[in-house]
Amino acid sequence: MTSLLNYMSKEMVVLLVAAMPVMELRGAIPLGxxxxxxxxKALIIGMIGSMIPVPFLLVLLEPVFEKLRENDYMKKIVDKIxxxxxxxxxxxxxYKAIGLLLFVAVPIPTTGVWTGAMAASLLKIRFVPALINILIGNTIAALIIAYLSNVVANI
Structure with a gap:
């Protein structure tokens, strides 16, 4: 059985991994x-991939959660999240927007753009400040991850 990954370029794999929750650029850059x-190139592609879902999350998360809360089972799941x-x-x-930047900039698991965008939506941080601060925080995290990955790769 042939894997779909066999038909994708390395760069496309990095982009898709970066766009995934949990992995994001913290997994995509070292993988690349x-x-x-x-x-x-891995840093730039990782940043682009990880930022792709952010505008959608900022705009759609709250209305989707509200719709899901209409179902008793889904309400429990949404409330837990x-x-x-x-x-x-x-x-x-x-710290609102600056706190968002700092939160996303720390390159540890569960502090990436997905959680940051979810928090910005839940805390009702306006779209443009949220997007800008997530982008800056993501850039800082990407630089840290790329540096550390490159150091480890050259040991």
Whole structure:
């Protein structure tokens, strides 16, 4: 059985992994570098891929959650996700847009653009400041990840 990955370029794999929740650029950049993609190219593609879902999340998350809450089973799931996100994002809650930037900039699991966009939506941070601060935070995280990945790759 042939894998779909056999038909995609390394760059496309990096882009798609970067757009996925959980993995984001924290997984995509090291993956790209390990596959032989130039570190700068992996950084840029990873940033682009990870930012693709952000505008959609900022605009659509709240109405989708509201619609899902109409179903008792889905309400429990949505409430669990919301409560978990709010717990993790006390910095964002306290400092709003700058807190969002700092939250996304820290390159550890669960502090990426997906959680940041979800927190921005839940905390009602306006679209443009949220998008700009997520982009800046994501850029900082990408630079850190690319640097560390390149260092490890050259050991």
């Amino acid at each position: 570098i390990s596959m032989g993609v130039d570190p700068i 919301v409560n978990r996100t709010i717990k993790k994002t006390s910095t964002i809650h306290k």
